Amino acid sequence: MSKHNRTNPRAIIFVLVVILAAAFVVFMKTSTNNPFDRNSADGSAAAGDSAAAPMAVPDTTISTDVMTIVSDSVAPAVLDSLSRDPRPADEAGAEDGYWNGYYDGVAGKEAAEPDVTSNFPTRAERDAYAANYTDGYARGYAEGCKGKSSPEAKP
Numbered sequence: 001m002s003k004h005n006r007t008n009p010r011a012i013i014f015v016l017v018v019i020l021a022a023a024f025v026v027f028m029k030t031s032t033n034n035p036f037d038r039n040s041a042d043g044s045a046a047a048g049d050s051a052a053a054p055m056a057v058p059d060t061t062i063s064t065d066v067m068t069i070v071s072d073s074v075a076p077a078v079l080d081s082l083s084r085d086p087r088p089a090d091e092a093g094a095e096d097g098y099w100n101g102y103y104d105g106v107a108g109k110e111a112a113e114p115d116v117t118s119n120f121p122t123r124a125e126r127d128a129y130a131a132n133y134t135d136g137y138a139r140g141y142a143e144g145c146k147g148k149s150s151p152e153a154k155p
Helices: 009-031 089-107 123-146
Strands: none
Touching (some): 089 123
16 A cells, blocks of 8 residues: 555544534534523623623722822922933033024014023033023024024925
């Protein structure tokens, strides 16, 4: 007998198990007298049964005696608590000042007194930031008032 004509006994057993499983599912579906209802959780209520209970809605209100115990423990993070500005102080001041001035100029706002506060750790860095912020704000405000397009919008 050739190698291709032999029947693998495991393949026959597998096919018989699949057929038996399918027959068992069909038998179980047909043996029940309650049709499956997609609207009920357990399928026990018939589709037209008006006595089916509505779905329960959980009570999510908090009692007043518990409400005093629960407190809001979320506090906003301090601006520089997550990370320090990676840019050098002079570059950061010039860039921040320019863009704030530019947007004020485009919006037609009056030139504001620049807010030169920063979170840089040393006095020299804070002074460099403030000086460059003031210069950058004046330059950005002038360009914004002229209606000059944003440097980022170059073709």
